[in-house]
Amino acid sequence: xxxxxxxxxxxxxxxRIEIVKMVYRAQAGHPxxxxxxxxxxxxxxxxxxxxxxxxxxxxxxDRFILSKGHASPGMYALLAERGFIxxxxxxxxxxxxxVCQGHVDMKWCPGVDFSAGSLGMGLSYGMGCAxxxxxxxxxxxxxxxxxxxxxxxxxVWEAAMAAAHHELGNLKVxxxxxxxxxxxxxxxxxxxxxxxxxWRAFGWNVKEINGxxxxxxxxxxxxxxxxxxxxxxxxxxxxxxxxxxxMEDNPSFHGAAPNDEQYALALSELGVAV
Amino acid sequence: xxxxxxxxxxxxxxxxxxxxxxxxxxxxxxxxxxxxFRKAYPERTISCGIGEQNMLLVAAGMASSGYIPFASTFAIxxxxxxxxxxxxxxxxxxxxxxxxxxxxxxxxxxxxSAQSIEDLAIFRTLPNVTVMHPSDEVSTRILTKRLATSTNxxxxxxxxxxTPVLYDDTPEDSIQIGKGIELKxxxxxxxxxxxxxxxxxxxxxxxxxxxxxxxxxxxxHTIKPLDTDLIDxxxxxxxxxxxxxxxxxxxxxxxxxxxxxxxxxxxxxxxVGVKDRFGESxxxxxxLELMELSAPHIAKAARRAMQRK
Numbered sequence: 001x002x003x004x005x006x007x008x009x010x011x012x013x014x015x016r017i018e019i020v021k022m023v024y025r026a027q028a029g030h031p032x033x034x035x036x037x038x039x040x041x042x043x044x045x046x047x048x049x050x051x052x053x054x055x056x057x058x059x060x061x062d063r064f065i066l067s068k069g070h071a072s073p074g075m076y077a078l079l080a081e082r083g084f085i086x087x088x089x090x091x092x093x094x095x096x097x098x099v100c101q102g103h104v105d106m107k108w109c110p111g112v113d114f115s116a117g118s119l120g121m122g123l124s125y126g127m128g129c130a131x132x133x134x135x136x137x138x139x140x141x142x143x144x145x146x147x148x149x150x151x152x153x154x155x156v157w158e159a160a161m162a163a164a165h166h167e168l169g170n171l172k173v174x175x176x177x178x179x180x181x182x183x184x185x186x187x188x189x190x191x192x193x194x195x196x197x198x199w200r201a202f203g204w205n206v207k208e209i210n211g212x213x214x215x216x217x218x219x220x221x222x223x224x225x226x227x228x229x230x231x232x233x234x235x236x237x238x239x240x241x242x243x244x245x246x247m248e249d250n251p252s253f254h255g256a257a258p259n260d261e262q263y264a265l266a267l268s269e270l271g272v273a274v
Numbered sequence: 275x276x277x278x279x280x281x282x283x284x285x286x287x288x289x290x291x292x293x294x295x296x297x298x299x300x301x302x303x304x305x306x307x308x309x310x311f312r313k314a315y316p317e318r319t320i321s322c323g324i325g326e327q328n329m330l331l332v333a334a335g336m337a338s339s340g341y342i343p344f345a346s347t348f349a350i351x352x353x354x355x356x357x358x359x360x361x362x363x364x365x366x367x368x369x370x371x372x373x374x375x376x377x378x379x380x381x382x383x384x385x386x387s388a389q390s391i392e393d394l395a396i397f398r399t400l401p402n403v404t405v406m407h408p409s410d411e412v413s414t415r416i417l418t419k420r421l422a423t424s425t426n427x428x429x430x431x432x433x434x435x436x437t438p439v440l441y442d443d444t445p446e447d448s449i450q451i452g453k454g455i456e457l458k459x460x461x462x463x464x465x466x467x468x469x470x471x472x473x474x475x476x477x478x479x480x481x482x483x484x485x486x487x488x489x490x491x492x493x494x495h496t497i498k499p500l501d502t503d504l505i506d507x508x509x510x511x512x513x514x515x516x517x518x519x520x521x522x523x524x525x526x527x528x529x530x531x532x533x534x535x536x537x538x539x540x541x542x543x544x545x546v547g548v549k550d551r552f553g554e555s556x557x558x559x560x561x562l563e564l565m566e567l568s569a570p571h572i573a574k575a576a577r578r579a580m581q582r583k
Contacts, residue, residue: 059340106338106366113338115366118357124328125362128335128343131320135296135341142335155358158325162332165323 003046005214011081012042012214016243017270018077018090024263026094029102032253033147034074036178036211036238041078043217044143044174048225053083056110060140063129065114067122068147068176069103070255075112076100084111120153122146123173127163130171141170143224149181152190157202160231164203169228173204174220176211178240180251199233211236244269275436278469279375281414282432283307286344288415289422290315296336298322298345300329306346306375306432326351330358330372337368342422349374349390349431356396363427364400370428371421372397377407377431378520379548379565380470385555390431391548394468395525397429398498404428404451405498407519407527409472412441413495416449424451431469433520435558438473440493454501460488463576464508467518468494468527471546474562475518477569482576489576500530502538509541514579516544518572520562523547542582544575 003011015038023029045051050062066075076093079085085099092098099109103117114125126144133140150156163171177195179186186192196206207223209216220234240254241247244266247258258266287310289295297319303309312319320336322329326347333343352359352374363370379389398405404426408414414432421428440457441449449455454466458479467475472493479489490508494501509515515535517528528545535541548565562568 114335115361118361120327121331121358121362124331124358125335125338127328128332128337129339130335131332132336132339132341135318136339155325155327155331158323158328159331162322162325162328166320 005218008042008046008218009214011046012039013270014081015042015074015077017267017272018080019073020244020258020263020266020270022073022076022090022093023257025091027257028094029073029257030070030255031073032180032240032247033068033071033176033178035242035244035247036240037071037145037176038074038077039212039214039217040145040174040176040236041074043214043221045078045082047218047221049143050140051111053111056084060138062140063113063126063142065116065122065126065142065144066104067116067144068119068150069116072100072102072104075104076109079109079111085109119147119150120155123156123159126171127159127168130168131166133170141172143172143174145174145176148175148177148179148192149186149189151192160199160202160204163231168231171231172224173231173233175233175235176238177235178238180240180249180254182254184251196235203230205230205232206235208235208237211238212242276411276439277434277436278408278411278414278432279307279434281411282346282373282375282418283310285415285418286311287314289419292342292422294340295342295344295422296320298329298333298343300324300326300347300351302347305348306373308344308346326355327358330355330370331362333370334362334368337370342369344371344373346373346375348388349377349393350388352429353390353393353396359397360400364402367402368427369425371430372428373430373432375432376434378433378470379553379561380520380558381434382558382561383555386552389553391522391553392525393429393431394497394521394527395529398525398530402426403498404496406451406496407431407469408495409469409493410437410440412439412444413449416446417451417495420451433470437470440473452496452499452501454504455493456490457493458489458491460490461511462487462489463514463516463580464490464492464512465516465518465572465576466492466494466505466527466531468497470520471518471567471572474567474569475572478572478576481569481573487576487580494527497527497530500534502534505531505534506538509535509539513583514542516546516572516575516579518546518567520567521547523549542579544579546572546575
């Protein structure tokens with residue numbers, strides 16, 4: 001089902017509200033990276049992603065691997081909006097026995113394809129899914145979302161090199177370039193220099209977009225879908241905490257929950273009547 | 275004489291008729307012996323270059339898609355992918371089969387950087403992971419083949435150098451994952467060994483027999499799940515136990531047996547193993563001597579254990 005740009009934007013806005021609610025309720029979690037990735041998730045699931053909410057384990061589904069698994073509220077919000085889990089399930093985020101574990105977990109949550117949470121693992125796993133699809137003669141693809149801080153993990157580059165070597169045209173990466181990691185700005189923690197050049201040098205197809213402009217996001221997803229001569233990466237320039245003024249570009253909200261006052265402000269900024 | 279790694283390579287070939295079996299390599303297929311599979315089935319062999327962390331997770335992704343991946347490298351290099359095994363394989367419960375060849379000080383002249391003496395211990399801590407260290411080429415082949423139908427992930431250590439073949443005429447049915455094999459039945463002391471020290475233990479039992487001591491010898495090829503029924507049985511029958519492994523005395527077979535006995539019996543236990551130190555370059559037999567793992571040292575430990583009864 002194709003959506004209009006406005007519908008995708010509305011999907012992302014609804015998800016943002018759920019992200020803020022989840023983190024507030026749990027008084028823990030990762031709002032910043034969830035808010036930066038959410039337009040991309042909405043754009044992916046609203047366009048090219050082939051999945052079935054009523055059959056989450058459908059063998060020939062595209063795989064989506066949220067390698068930055070701590071940004072789970074974004075994933076859970078999207079899965080609820082797309083009918084994989086209920087909105088009620090969202091209240092189980094970080095709660096004992098809840099389907100919404102702190103970090104996305106395939107054993108707990110329908111629609112989650114990999115148990116992430118330890119950075120630097122998802123691309124390799126996605127590569128395995130992509131090779132399996134090729135061996136099966138299947139059209140299914142593996143989409144992997146990486147964080148920008150995450151690519152400081154050396155194993156990401158083991159996978160990047162191997163995926164190009166194996167010419168995995170069905171492996172597609174979205175890089176959430178929100179410029180902030182746990183402790184501070186990436187620039188302070190570990191300068192990464194020319195990220196697109198690095199991926200090109202590793203043999204990847206590269207496209208850059210503004211990760212909050214839904215037209216560009218859709219264009220980017222189309223680029224990934226149509227680029228099949230080797231692996232491809234969409235480098236999405238985003239703003240950490242996007243959509244909530246005091247969280248935007250603020251390293252303090254990588255992994256912190258809003259207080260009562262901030263919560264009310266966040267909801268009103270996202271268009272919720274409080 | 276034959277090397278257990280050859281049993282692994284042979285098993286992969288025999289498993290190949292199952293089209294879901296795939297092999298992953300990290301530039302050591304010639305050494306781990308997955309090369310035979312690669313030559314025959316290149317389309318089902320994935321070269322991961324010199325990148326063990328990536329290899330483990332590519333295997334995990336393939337397992338999640340219905341494949342039965344066998345990934346191998348040197349035992350020592352599996353250790354750098356421990357967290358991948360923990361978080362990406364064991365935790366989601368994916369049946370990835372990891373083989374670490376060239377394990378232990380027995381691997382020899384490459385020296386301590388290549389002598390994994392902690393692999394059994396670390397992988398044994400992971401839920402959902404079977405840990406094995408077979409003693410000969412035949413049992414390695416049979417146990418590797420059994421893994422293909424297991425729903426658990428596994429770590430299997432094989433050895434670089436040749437050791438005696440123990441199971442040439444043994445029916446395959448008697449070699450099962452999780453079941454120790456009683457090679458010698460005595461009542462004075464039980465020697466529970468794995469890997470290359472099983473044949474050393476048989477030699478030790480002969481030495482002891484000359485002194486009138488009747489030793490039981492168990493090939494405990496599966497360290498996890500440990501055959502605790504058999505341990506309880508020999509503890510009762512023999513009254514003292516010696517464990518023997520080319521591995522640190524911390525956390526391996528000796529550790530596993532000690533943990534179990536601490537709950538069930540006060541049976542004296544002596545652990546033969548690498549005594550919390552690193553190795554050095556040397557021939558296999560020299561290493562077993564230097565590390566005090568060879569038959570005379572196992573026999574000595576048996577006498578100590580008997581004195582503590």
